[in-house]
Amino acid sequence: MPVPVAAPAVSPWSERPWAVALAGLLALAVAMGVGRFAFTPLLPMMLHDKVVTIAQGSWLATANYIGYLVGALVCTAVPWLLPQLYRRWGPAPFAHAGLAATVVLTLAMALPIPALWPTLRFLAGVASAFVLLNVAAWCMVRLALQGRAAMGGLIFAGPGLGIVLSGLAASAMVAVQWRATAGWVVFGVLALLWYLPIWPVMRGLANATGAAQPVSATAAPASAAAPVLARALHGLGYGLAGLGYIVTATFLPVIARMALEPGSPWPDLFWPIFGVGATFGVVLSTRSPEHWDRRWLLVACYAVQASGIIVGLLLPTVAGFAMGSLLLGLPFLALVSYAMQVARRLWPEAADSFMSLITVVYGVGQIIGPPITAWLLAVHGQQRGFTLGLTFAASALVLGALIYAGSALRWRRMP
Secondary structure (H helix, E strand, C coil): CCCCCCCCCCHHHHHHHHHHHHHHHHHHHHHHHHHHCHHHHHHHHHHHHCCCHCEEEEEEEEHHHHHHHHHHHHCCCCCCCCCHHHHHCCCCHHHHHHHHHHHHHHHHHHCCCCCHHHHHHHHHHHHHHHHHHHHHHHHHHHHHHCCEEEEEEEHHHHHHHHHHHHHHEEEEEEHHHCCCCHHHHHHHHHHHHHHHHHCCCCCCCCCCCCCCCCCCCCCCCCCCCHHHHHHHHHHHHHHCCCCCCCCHHHHHHHHHHCCCCCCCCCCHHHHHHEEEEEEHHHHCCCCCCCCHHHHHHHHHHHHHHHHHHHHHHHHHHHHHHHHHHHHHHCCCHHHHHHHHHHHHHHHHHHHHHHHHHHHHHHHHHHHHHHHHHHHHHHHHHHHHHHHHHHHHHHHHHHHHHHHHHHHHCCCCCCC
């Protein structure tokens, strides 16, 4: 008589790899695609409504980037200062706090209280850093334990999809002459709708033994092959990426409107083109063979982004802006994914804290860009000021590429 074989246990749908990856993707779409980057397509609407000037818009962007820096600093400190709490809770509750805050703060930007807007944008930056770092920690570990580590890169497609949809929505609102206030309400509702499917999936610890813990004094030197200098260069190089993209990411629709004929519909479409490139680039990045050194891939990413800025400078036409937007977007999120992978390899025993730390440096780079551009605009006027700001940004990306090339040549083997 045959012995009955028990059917394999079927995990709940919320535990399956596709659900985990989709939750991470939607979470980053909320926090980054809306919480951070919805401001870019809405800035021209706010300028048209005369509720801000370019200088004030620049400082609102800077407030958001300062918040991102502060959020990254807090995420760096939590596992070290509150190790028992972090081990018991894991990253998921922190991600949910950031997501809920993003919905509320986006809706609150519709309030006609300009004095409140810098605080709201600052807090939205804090929330976006909380979501990015904790979602990455939760999803990537969960997928790796399920044997689907390659799917981890897909979560970084979320910001790209958020940028595409928010950019197209803003273009439609401009076409029907909606005010920026309505735009903030629309994006707040969109963030809420994306957040709802995340709630039942992103729960519990990232792994069965608890969240990643900060390295202790007695920990084995697992990363002896990665000297402190290699880690420092990684932080510096990643920080230059934040400086390199931020000028275009903040002012692209404004710059395009200045260069093209009045009434052209194209300026509102360049930002969605950037998002399409970012999404496609992330999907391509997941096909990178595991044995490829991510530092050389970062060199390529920086070179492509720098070329995108240069194309926009040399060809201030519809074709030039479209090509530049695509080239700038292609490596934008793939670069983040590669940088997180390099961080895990350079300091595996404190990976979560190191990822937070390099995100802090990235945040510093973002903070520098808009005020420098605002100063250049005040001194040299809009056209020359934007040209100098974009040239400065492209130079930062070239320097970042040289740093990663030097690191890869000096330390040829990653841990």
